[in-house]
Amino acid sequence: MQKQLMEYKTGEKVLGFFLLKTSVLRTSNKGGEYLDMVIADQSGDMIAKVWDLNNPDVQQARDITGRQVVKIKAVITDWNGQRQAKIQKIRKITPEDPVNTEELVPSAPMDGKDMYREILEKARAIGDPDFRTLTTALLEENRERLEYFPAATRNHHAVKGGLLYHVYRMLLTAEAVCGIYPVLSRDILYCGVILHDIAKLDEIDSNELGMAENYTFEGQMLGHIVQGIKIIDAKCRALGTPDEKRVMVEHMILSHHFEPEFGSPKKPMFPEAEMLHFLDLMDARMYDIEKSLEGVAPGGFSDKIYSMDNRKMYKPVFEEE
């Protein structure tokens, strides 16, 4: 297996097959054209640049669009404390190239089909028939895409199966907190957890490798909160869900980002909605922290975490007994 992208240090030369996630032609301050890329493998992604487009070694570069495997020769440079690949050679792969695309795709630690099965089982265990029917119906209708969909284009859970992994770990935490706070209804909370990001399926434009380059048109204009409310509204009306329950599920989706500047026009107004917000935030943050610490040596700090106000995380030297 080739060396993982995240293992490369500044100054090192890179040679191998990588996923090209995105490639955008830009103009520099001096007026020259260059390509701004994101390359990736299972270990994570990195910004990459093709500066000299007249170089014959990169003649294919302009025609290579994102979301495919490429062979790259590059050198790792440092830009503002972040590693960046300066591409010296790039080409498309051919059928003769010894590369397995599946092995390059960053994926959630669990298989999509397994996660789907476990989540569906928990949805079927919801006691209230209205919340149960709504939740299982939407899971079953979207099974295929759920099994590979990422939860983001960058940052938390931007991997194959990331959306279900996010929901799955939130459900485990939901189960635990329901045992601690009797005020919480497990039925409502499970329904909210499973459905809170369901509209990411329509917000994000992802291929079957779970590689999301962009948001859809509707996703950019409306976002998964408003899109989610539309889905719940239509489904509840088709199923004949009582109004109070429909509005409560819609409110959980509406308020789960908590702050108006993050897309929530209302703050949570019942205990399960409040808890849903905490579970969502906790899972996103813990994921980013886990990712940032991968490959950090004991006694060292992670790179700055963009999604967490550029905080760094420390990895201790001591070992647990």
Ligand SMILES: [Fe+2]
């Ligand atoms: Fe969300």
Ligand SMILES: [Fe+2]
């Ligand atoms: Fe979420």
